[in-house]
Amino acid sequence: MAREINFRCRRCGCGLWLRPATAPAGVACAGCGEAHSVDPTGALDAQGRLARCAVCACDRLYRQRDFNRKLGLLVVIVAAAFSVHTRGLSLLVAAAIDLGLYMLLPEILLCYHCEAIHRGFPRSAGIEGYDLATGERYESREWGKLRPPGEQV
Numbered sequence: 845m846a847r848e849i850n851f852r853c854r855r856c857g858c859g860l861w862l863r864p865a866t867a868p869a870g871v872a873c874a875g876c877g878e879a880h881s882v883d884p885t886g887a888l889d890a891q892g893r894l895a896r897c898a899v900c901a902c903d904r905l906y907r908q909r910d911f912n913r914k915l916g917l918l919v920v921i922v923a924a925a926f927s928v929h930t931r932g933l934s935l936l937v938a939a940a941i942d943l944g945l946y947m948l949l950p951e952i953l954l955c956y957h958c959e960a961i962h963r964g965f966p967r968s969a970g971i972e973g974y975d976l977a978t979g980e981r982y983e984s985r986e987w988g989k990l991r992p993p994g995e996q997v
Contacts, residue, residue, distance in 0.1 A: 847864050847865065847964040848863055848963040849962055851899045860880060864898070893967055894967055897962070906978075909950070909951060922938075923935050953971060
């Protein structure tokens with residue numbers, strides 16, 4: 845899998861997508877023109893594994909499977925809707941689909957601070973799954989909040 849970094853523009857909220865192999869220094873926002881510098885090589889540890897966020901340099905990352913959450917919710921809703929008619933078997937089918945997807949889909953690494961998504965990067969050993977307490981600490985920080993046009997970042 846090729847390395848990709850997805851993040852939001854701090855000024856307008858537009859989704860940005862970057863492949864470090866083709867544009868290693870950064871990307872300009874298509875919505876507002878804001879330039880964003882990204883350092884994918886500086887985010888790697890000595891073994892070449894991702895140790896910090898390539899967008900904001902935060903060292904707090906978590907891992908999860910690369911699956912669309914809205915699609916997962918739709919599977920559960922459909923299974924719940926049919927559960928009365930199937931006597932709960934649709935819920936077992938949904939659980940089997942979930943387990944199969946969990947086993948097949950690759951992991952992505954996400955930053956607690958700026959919510960950047962890193963695909964295709966090998967991860968350092970210390971990166972675990974999402975921790976609610978850590979997520980709440982970073983939730984109130986300024987990075988993810990949108991800025992009005994003209995305001996300094």
